[in-house]
Amino acid sequence: MNRLKALIEKRADLQAELEGLLNSAETEQRALNADEQARFDAVEQEIKDIDATIQREERARNMEQKKAVEEPTVENRAEMEERAFLNYIRREAGLPVEERDGEQNFDMGNNGAVIPTTIANRIISKVSELCPIFAGATRFNVKGNLKIPVYGKANTTHDITVGYQTEFQDIVADAGKFTSVDLSGYLAGALTLIGRSVINNAGIDVLNFVVNEMARKIAEFIEGELLNGTADKAAGALSTTTNLNAGSTSAINADNLIELQAKIPTPYQAKACWTMHPSTFTAIKKLKDGEGRYLLQSNIVQGFPYTLLGKPVYLSDNMPTIGNGNKAILYGDYSGLAVNFREDINTQVLNEKYATQHAIGIVSWFEFDSAVMDHQRLATLTMSAG
Numbered sequence: 001m002n003r004l005k006a007l008i009e010k011r012a013d014l015q016a017e018l019e020g021l022l023n024s025a026e027t028e029q030r031a032l033n034a035d036e037q038a039r040f041d042a043v044e045q046e047i048k049d050i051d052a053t054i055q056r057e058e059r060a061r062n063m064e065q066k067k068a069v070e071e072p073t074v075e076n077r078a079e080m081e082e083r084a085f086l087n088y089i090r091r092e093a094g095l096p097v098e099e100r101d102g103e104q105n106f107d108m109g110n111n112g113a114v115i116p117t118t119i120a121n122r123i124i125s126k127v128s129e130l131c132p133i134f135a136g137a138t139r140f141n142v143k144g145n146l147k148i149p150v151y152g153k154a155n156t157t158h159d160i161t162v163g164y165q166t167e168f169q170d171i172v173a174d175a176g177k178f179t180s181v182d183l184s185g186y187l188a189g190a191l192t193l194i195g196r197s198v199i200n201n202a203g204i205d206v207l208n209f210v211v212n213e214m215a216r217k218i219a220e221f222i223e224g225e226l227l228n229g230t231a232d233k234a235a236g237a238l239s240t241t242t243n244l245n246a247g248s249t250s251a252i253n254a255d256n257l258i259e260l261q262a263k264i265p266t267p268y269q270a271k272a273c274w275t276m277h278p279s280t281f282t283a284i285k286k287l288k289d290g291e292g293r294y295l296l297q298s299n300i301v302q303g304f305p306y307t308l309l310g311k312p313v314y315l316s317d318n319m320p321t322i323g324n325g326n327k328a329i330l331y332g333d334y335s336g337l338a339v340n341f342r343e344d345i346n347t348q349v350l351n352e353k354y355a356t357q358h359a360i361g362i363v364s365w366f367e368f369d370s371a372v373m374d375h376q377r378l379a380t381l382t383m384s385a386g
Contacts, residue, residue: 003057011050014043123364124345126215131223132314133237133275136334138373139341146183146340148373185342185367186233188225190217193359210362214347218364224318226337226370227275227330234370237337238320238327240378249324249386252280254287254295256381260331261309263379268333273312275330277319284308322383329381336377339370 021040025032032040128135140146192213199206229236244260246252264272276284287295296306296313306313311331320326350361372378 007050007054007057011047011054014047014050018043018047122211123215123218123347126211127219127222130215130219131226132273133226133334133337134219134222134339136271136273137226137337137339137370138335139339140183141341142183143342146338146369148181148183148338181338181371181373183338183340183369183371185340185369187365187367188221189363189365190214190221191361191363192217193354193357193361196358196360199360214362214364218345218366220318222368223316226339227316227318228320229370234368235372236370237330237332237334237372237378238380240332240336240372240380241375242332242379243327243382244379246328246381246383249384250322252284252287252322252328252381254289257284257287257295257309257329260329260379260381261311264332265376268336268377269311271333271335272331273314273334274308275314275316275319276328277317277321278315279321280319280328281306281313281315283322325383325385327380327382330378331381332378334378336372336374337370338373340368342367342369 018040021032021036021043025036192210194206194210194213198209225234225236227236228238242263244256244263246256261269261272281296285294285296289295296308319330320328322328345364345366347362347364350363354361
C-alpha cells in the first residue's frame with residue numbers, strides 16, 4: 001500500500017511540473033524552448049510509466065483478493081466441508097439446510113457422495129484415540145509392496161563380534177544377516193447406519209455421531225487385527241516370537257509378569273505397556289508382591305487407570321482370555337509392529353440402499369497390512385497347553 005501511495009504522490013508532482021512549464025511559456029507569450037521541450041517529453045513519459053505501473057499494482061491486488069476468496073484457509077475449508085456434509089445428510093432427509101454462496105458440493109457416485117478428506121481424517125484421529133496399538137505402531141503409507149529390512153544373527157553362533165585384538169594378527173570375520181518383513185495390502189471395510197430419525201432431531205450432532213460410530217467400528221476391527229491378525233492376511237503383535245510360558249493352563253502368577261517384562265531389552269522399556277483382556281485384568285488384580293502390596297496400582301495422575309510394575313495397562317476385548325495355549329498378555333513397545341496403509345480411508349454416503357430401513361449408510365474402505373518387524377520390542381505370556 002505504501003508503494004502505491006508513493007507512486008500516486010510522485011505522479012502528482014510530475015503533473016504539477018508539466019503545468020509549470022506550460023504556464024511559464026504562456027506568461028512570457030512564447031513557445032517552449034529546446035530544453036523545456038525535452039524536459040516536458042521526459043516528464044510526460046515518466047507519468048505514462050507510473051500510470052502503467054499503478055494499473056499493474058491494482059490488477060495484482062485484485063488477483064490476490066480473488067485468490068484469497070477462491071482458496072480458503074485450511075480451517076475455512078474444513079468448516080465448509082463439514083457444513084456441506086451436514087447439509088447433504090439433512091437434504092437427503094428432507095430437512096431445511098443452511099445455504100451459502102460458494103457452498104461446496106460432494107463428488108457424486110452412482111449411489112451417494114464421497115465424504116471430504118477432512119472428515120475422513122477426523123475418523124482416523126478418532127481411531128488412534130480409541131486404539132492405542134494403532135497409535136503406537138510404526139505406520140507407513142506405501143502404495144505398492146513394502147519391504148522392511150531387519151538385521152539379526154545369521155544363526156546362534158554367527159553375528160558381528162567385538163573383542164580385544166593383537167597387533168599384526170588378522171581379525172576373524174563374521175557377520176549376521178539381513179532378512180525382511182514384507183507388507184502388501186488387504187482390503188477392509190466398515191459400514192454404519194444413521195437412522196433418519198436421528199438426522200431429524202435437531203438436538204443431535206450428526207457429524208460427531210457419524211465420526212464416532214464409524215471410528216468405533218473401524219477401531220474394533222483394526223485393533224483385533226493388529227493384536228491377533230488373520231491367517232493369510234495381516235499379522236498381529238501376538239505373532240511375535242518372543243514368548244514366555246506361564247507354566248499353567250489357567251493361572252498367572254507374579255513371577256510370570258516380572259519375567260515377561262524382563263524379556264524386553266532396557267532401550268525399549270520407555271514406551272512399553274501391558275495389553276490384556278478384562279477378565280485377565282480381573283484375575284491378576286489380586287496378585288501381591290512379597291510385602292503384601294498389590295502389583296496393580298491406581299495411576300490416575302498420569303492418565304492411566306492402572307499401572308503394573310510401573311507400566312500402563314490397556315484392556316481389550318480382542319485379547320485372548322486365560323486358557324489352554326492362549327497368549328493371554330502382550331507386553332512391550334507397540335512400535336515393534338509395522339502397519340502399512342496402502343489406500344487411505346475412503347468414506348461414502350449411501351442414499352438409496354437403506355431407504356427401506358429409514359436410514360442412510362456410511363461406508364468406509366481401506367487397504368492395509370501389518371506384521372511384527374522387531375521381535376525384541378514385543379513379548380507375550382503364553383498359557384501352557386493341556
